[in-house]
Amino acid sequence: MAWRALKKMRRNPEQFFDVTIQPLLFTAMFAYIFGGAISGGVSAYLPVLIPGIVAQTVLTTCMSTGVQLREDMEKGVFDRFKSLPMARIAPLAGPMIADLLRYLIAAGLTFVAGLIIGYRPGGGVVGVAGAMVLAIVTGWSLAWIFTWLGTITKSAKSVQGISMMILFPLAFRSNAFVPVQTLLNWLADLVKVNPVSHLVSGTCALANRGVISGEVGWTLLACAVVIAVFAPLSMRGYRRHL
Structure with a gap:
């Protein structure tokens, strides 16, 4: 099922537009528009921006x-899958495994775009690789939420509409683009409890300093909780169509 999803991607290259164009566009746009206003310059803003763009891009991709x-x-x-000798979770998990490639492309291109415009990660290759792995794991776990939505909604447009209402508040009401200390007290409190933050x-911490901070642990814990809750819900929703 993962191979089937990869072949679909190869035959429909437009499926890669969001993971190729969006990282490049958002990185350049946010850096040159907000860099001077928020951090006094593009080079000073990039250590804040690039990790935020990586997180946002992977979230929107899932x-x-x-x-x-x-x-x-x-x-x-x-309907065809019902008669095939495969595990019931395969039609759900297979495409999600294939989507790991899309998350890798999205995270990788964001860092490449950052390097082109002057970003120099202090964590080196190992730190950047760790940051990408953390973002990919998070995107994969959150994809179970949207898989569940796909099994219970009536159309693809409904899934897209509901997903946008979930993702955009999470992505933009976080510390992805601005330091928390610059926000109002009540808004800063909301940002601090946002899982995306x-x-x-x-x-x-991984990309800029090569440090595995406590935030990494909290993120992985949240990923485990999401999978534990929404993977069974996705299976239950899928069984209703069998």
């Missing part, structure tokens, strides 16, 4: 998992 699943179910592809802080 939304497509549920959309693609719902489209397959609408086309009747899953833990991801951004953990990614920032």
